[in-house]
Amino acid sequence: MSSFYDQLQARRAARKSSLGDVARLIGMAPSNLTTALSGRHDVRASTLEAVSAALDAEWVLVPREHLLAVRRLIEGKDSGPDREARTSVEMFLEQEP
Secondary structure, three states: OOOHHHHHHHHHHHOOOOHHHHHHHHOOOHHHHHHHOOOOOOOOHHHHHHHHHHOOOOOOOOOHHHHHHHHHHHOOOOOOOOOOOOOHHHHHHHHOO
């Protein structure tokens, strides 16, 4: 899975929010937000919380024993039934001459 900062960027892209949009929502200069989200500097938790809120998301501590399940859920590959798998009826009909 990608880094926390990569996840923030992906969330921003998914919401079609520009860096300027997010910066305005949290009251920060776009250049400062760019620096904060570069991953090269320590960022205050309050800043990350504000960015997450602006992106309608939350950051959560996940116990390592549940990490794989959470990642699969976030990626849309939860442990439920495989919705892309062919049904037995579809497989049967494919065998018909």
